[in-house]
Amino acid sequence: MATQFFSKRNLQFLLYEVFNAESLTQYEYYQDHARETFDMVLDSAEQIAEKLLKPLLTEMDRKEPQLVDGKIRIHEGMFPILKKFGEDGWINAGFSYDEGGQQIPSTILNSAAFIFQAANYSASVFPFLTSGAANLIRSFGSEALKNTYTPNMYAGVWQGTMALTEPDAGSSLSDISTTAEHTENEGVFKIKGQKIYISAGDHDGCENVIHLMLAKIKGGPAGAKGISLFVVPQKRIDNSQSIIHHSQLIDNDVITAGVYHKMGYKGAPIAHLMVGSNDNTFGYLVGEPHKGLTYMFQMMNEARIGVGMNATAIGTAAYYASLEYAKERPQGRIISDKDITKPQVQIIRHADVKRMLLFQKAVVEGSLSLLIQCSMYADLAHVTEGEERENYHLLLDLLTPIAKSYPSEMCCLTTSAAVQILGGAGYTTDFPVEQFYREARIHPIHEGTTAIHGLDLLGRKILIKNGKSLQLLIAEILKTLEKANQFKNLKPFVQKLQHYLGKTDSVTRHLLGLASKDLEIFLSDATLYLELFGIMTIAWQWLVQGIKAEETLQAGTSGDEANFYQGKIFTLRYFYEYELVKIDALMKRLLSEDNVTVEMKAEWF
Incomplete structure (x- = not known):
């Protein structure tokens, strides 16, 4: 197994040299922190990842959770990990001091999460699911809900989940059929239905599971407008359904009907839940009726950035595993050398292997750059006001689908490249890249x-x-172009990005022109538009990194540091030569008048 699973040097480069995360401390909310604080958080994350998470990577994959006597049993190694996350305050670290948090910026917490995820994705998800669920309660719930549920969630004693998906309602949430019926107690409802694919929806590593569940109140508006959000605990407080005073926990009629066995990400349980089978499930309304989808989207938008980070972390771990192998594995000779008496060279000397490594490096380091950029926008939106705050929110909203989807799609390809570099060895369980390949596919x-x-x-x-x-x-991109244009060596990249930025604008205008004529045609290739936009955005992030690398190289550096910055410049070159040019083919398709996917009929398949 590879000893390195992420680059601390690259993380420091992005946080402190490229994005200047320390600048956040000028704002009152973050003023108690400094780089020293941030480094302590990241060092702590690295220690936990090295000592607790990474040693269980393979074992959790091969000993996946099982449903035994109605309870999902997880790997016993998770118990101390869950306790550690709770005791050390990771679950509410980003919340305010008043709520027992530490007011750590998202930029730093997301970077710490990246370290956990690169070490062991399955193990990393439990605490951050709880954090997201608790964040919904603290943001929209009553004081009674907050006081009843969040302390044990913050402590890691109670697991939190997001319960959306149903058998007949996946992405189409307006079609959910789980119902909520009024009881004689205000804010308390009888819940009935089922939920599937619920991450950490049940397990024996916690005392209780708190589901943030979407359901429709009977008699409410149809479709998405009728969706409300409820706290539905696996075990409820035995005091006649009142949530104000603690008492003994009793069963809340939330039954674990099954556990899904997945191709990857096996260490974390995914549950099938039956709710209210015995007409005895009580849920507690979060916020106002019929605003559940609005509330849930807060968590989903945060989670989408998290999914992009998950994918990037797994891709990063796979990159370092294949890089280590390529440096050690001898095979063949330089193609121009015909002397078979000479010793074989390490495969990293071969151009095609370097191409695959550059592909991985370009994707994962470009993606991480974008995700930290988004995290900075989120932090700035939290501490600024007026139009400045609105602008950061708008930038974050626009970039969220890209920050989620580009790493998710591309790390399926980069982990495949990692398997390819190892050849036959990569297809065996003797090396971790086959696991990374499987785990990447969920994102x-x-x-x-x-x-x-x-x-x-x-x-x-x-x-x-x-x-x-x-x-x-x-x-923002134009600012980057202007700054990069000051460096002679970066001018070719400035010209290329300007060219493709113009092409992206042309495609966008063309597609928007179709919107009023035929909505189906307008959106039929939205996925390809997302791909085009993602490539252009990552190209921007590579130029952002290239500016700092070129600036440092010109100032003078040597040894490992010079190698690090040269690696950045060459990966920038690779991305613009191999990846950015893919926009040409995408643009040709998006401008075409052949609407084959719209006109194709189901019966012709």
Whole structure:
């Protein structure tokens, strides 16, 4: 197994040299922190990842959770991990001091999560699911709900989940059929239905599971407008359904009907839940009736950035595993050397292996850059006011579908490249890359399929406030181009990005022109538009990194540091030569008048 699973040097480069995360401490909310604080958080994350998470990577994959006597049993190694996350305050670290949090910026917490995820994705998901669920309660729940549920969630004693999906309602949440019926107690409802694919929906590593569940109140509006959000605990407080005073926990008629066995990400249980089978499930309304989808989207948007980070982390771990192998594995000789008496060379000397390594490096380091950029926008949106705050929100909203989907799709390909580099060895369980390959595949599905995010980007985000978010992003890219143009060695990349930025604008205008004529044709290739936009966005992030690398190289550096910055420049070159040019083919398709996918009939397959 590879000893390195992420690059601390690259993380520091992005946080402190490229994005200047320390600048957040000038704002009152973060003023108690400094780089020293941030480094302590990241060092702590690395220690937990090295000592607790990474040693269980393979074992959790091979000893997946099982449903035994109605309870999902997880790997026993998770018990101390869950306790550690709770005791060390990771679950509510980003919340305010008043709520027992530490007011750590998302930029730093997401970077710490990246370390956990690269070490062991399955083990990393438990605490952050709880954090997301608790965040919904603290944001929209009553004081009684907060006081009853969040302390044990923060402590890691109670697991939190997001319970959306149903057998007949996946991405189409307006079609959910789980119902909520009024009781004589205000805010307390009888819940009935079923939920599937619920991450950490049941397990024996916690005392209770708190589901943030979507359901429709009987008699409410049809469709999405009638969806409400409820706290539905696996075990409820035995005091006649009142949640104000603690008492003994009793069964809340939330039955675990099954556990799904997956191709990857096996260490974390995914449950099938039956709710109210005995007409004895009580749920507690969060916020106002019929606003559940609005509330849930807060968590989903945070989770979507998290999914992009998950994919990037797994892709990063696979990259370092294949890089280590390529440096050690001898095979063949340089293609121009015909002397078979000479010793074989390490495969990293071969151009095609370097191409596959550059592909991985370009995707994972470009993706991580975008995700930290988004995290900075989220933090700035939290501490600024007025138009400045709105602008950061708009930028974050526009980039979220890209930050989720580009790493998710591309790390399926980069982990495949890692397997390819190892050859036959990569196809065996003797090396971890086959596991990374399997684990990467969930992310184009998690928190909305790629198609959903394509529709979101083209059908909604591009149009918000008459295109203001797109204008703001273009302004950010133009600032980067102007700065990069000051460096002679970066001018060719400036010209290329300007060219493709113009092409992306042309495609966007063409597609928007179709919107009023035929909505189905307008959105039929939204996924391809998302792919095009993602490539252009990552190209921007590589130029952002290239500026700092070129600046440092010109100032003078040597040894490992010079190698690090040269690696950045060459990966920038690779991305612009191999990846950015893919926009040409995408643009040709998006401008075509052949609407084959719309005109194709189901019976012709």
